Amino acid sequence: MAKTTEERRRARVRRSIMKAANGRPRLSVHRTSQHIYAQVIDDKEGQTLAAASSLEKTMREALKTGADTAAASAIGKLIAERALAAGVTKVVFDRGSFIYHGRVKALAEAAREGGLEF
Structure with a gap:
């Protein structure tokens, strides 16, 4: 079954993130037309930390x-x-299939100001 453009973009971003992560947890962002969500995920353990x-x-x-x-x-x-x-200070930013612009960028900048390093 053919993947959509969004699915291909998400997979491409996730692949590059996993290469660059070096064991760091992933700050995953998801946005909809009405809400925005963020999770810090430890992929080694398969757990959501925050x-x-x-x-x-x-x-x-x-x-x-x-x-x-x-x-x-x-x-x-x-x-x-x-x-x-x-206890997490360093993460790798996972924007998913979303462009680093607008709400995704605002969330990332606020997380940096809050003390997360990425």
């Missing part, structure tokens, strides 16, 4: 919408805080 999304009750109350760069920045700061609490 997660944050605009669907969480505290985020829904604090944010106007989950679909703007302000929400992405808030999620980036939150995921950095949770990752540091879990």
Whole structure:
């Protein structure tokens, strides 16, 4: 069965990330038209170490919408805080099939400001 352009792009990004990871956990980002999600994943153990999304009750109350760069920045700061609490300081950024622009870029920059290195 033929893969879509999005599936090919996701696989290409994931392949290059796994080569460059050197055992570091992966900061995976997923966005939809209404929300944004982030997870720090340890691929060796197959575990999620930290997660944050605009669907969480505290985020829904604090944010106007989950679909703007302000929400992405808030999620980036939150995921950095949770990752540091879990003992993770260095990660590799997995943008998935999304272009590094807009909300994905805002989340990444906020996570860097929060203390994650990538």
